[in-house]
Amino acid sequence: MEKLDITDPGLPVVDIEVFEKTRATMGAGFIKIITYFGEDGAKAVAEIEAAQREGNAARMVMPAHTMKSEARQFGAMTLGDLTERIEMGARRCVEHQEAPDELLVLVAGLKPLFRRTMEVLERETNPLVQRRGEIRSAAGNQSFGRI
Template sequence: MGNDPLVNWGAFAQARAELGVNFVRILGYFREDGVKSVSQIEEAMRAQNAAALVIPAHTLKGEARQFGADPLGDLAETIETIARDCVELHETPTEALEHVVRLRPLFEATLALLERDANPLAVRRPAAGFGRRPLAG
C-alpha cells in the first residue's frame, strides 16, 4: 500500500456525479454495510471459518471500489481470494489474518475521508465564535 492515497478521487467524483442526489444516501449504506462486513470478517477469522469470510469480503470489495476506495477494495479482494482458496483446499484461513488485522483501521480511515469529502461544508466552514461574525447562511 505504501504512500498510495486511500481514495481514487477521480473515481469518487465519477460515482458522485453518477449517483447525483442519491450519493449521500448510498454512501450511508456503504458505511452501514461496511461496518457489518468488517465485523463479519473479523468474526469469521476468529472462528477460522474461511467460507464465512467470502461474502462479506466480496461485498466490501465491490462497495469500496464503487467509491474509489481502491486500497480498501484491494485488501478485501485479498481476503476474499485467500478465503476462496482455503474453502477449495479445506484449509483454515490463517494466511488471511495479517490482512484482516489491517482491515478495520483502513476501513475507518477511508470512510472518514469519503464522508469528509461528501460534506465539505460541515468540516471546512469556519465556526462562528468569539470575535467572529456568524456567517450568513
C-alpha cells in the same frame, strides 16, 4: 499482486476521479448511499473478523466480495484491493479445506483501513470540511489557483 502496505499513512485511499464520477452518476442519492456503505461496511468488517476468529474461511467470502465491489464503486481502491486479497485467500482456503490463518494479518488491517477510508469519504462529502489531500488525483499533486 504487489505488496500492499496499508499502514503507510501516505497511502492514498480514494481515487478522486472514480469518486467524482460515482457522485455525478448517483446525484442526490449519493450521500445516502455513502451512509449505507458505511453501515454495511462496518457489518462486513465485523463478519470477516468473526469468521477469522472462528477459522471459517467460507464465511469470509461474501462480505469480502461485497465490500470489494462497493469500495471500488466509490473509488476506495485500497480497501477494494485489501478485501479482494481477503476474498481470494478465503476462497483458496475453502478449496484446500484449510483454516484462514494466512489471512490474519490482512484481516487485522481491515478495520483501520475501513475507518480511514470512511473518514476520507465523509470529509469529501461534507461541504464544511477543508480537504486534506488523502485522495489520489490523475492530475498528480498539482495546485490550482491564481497565478
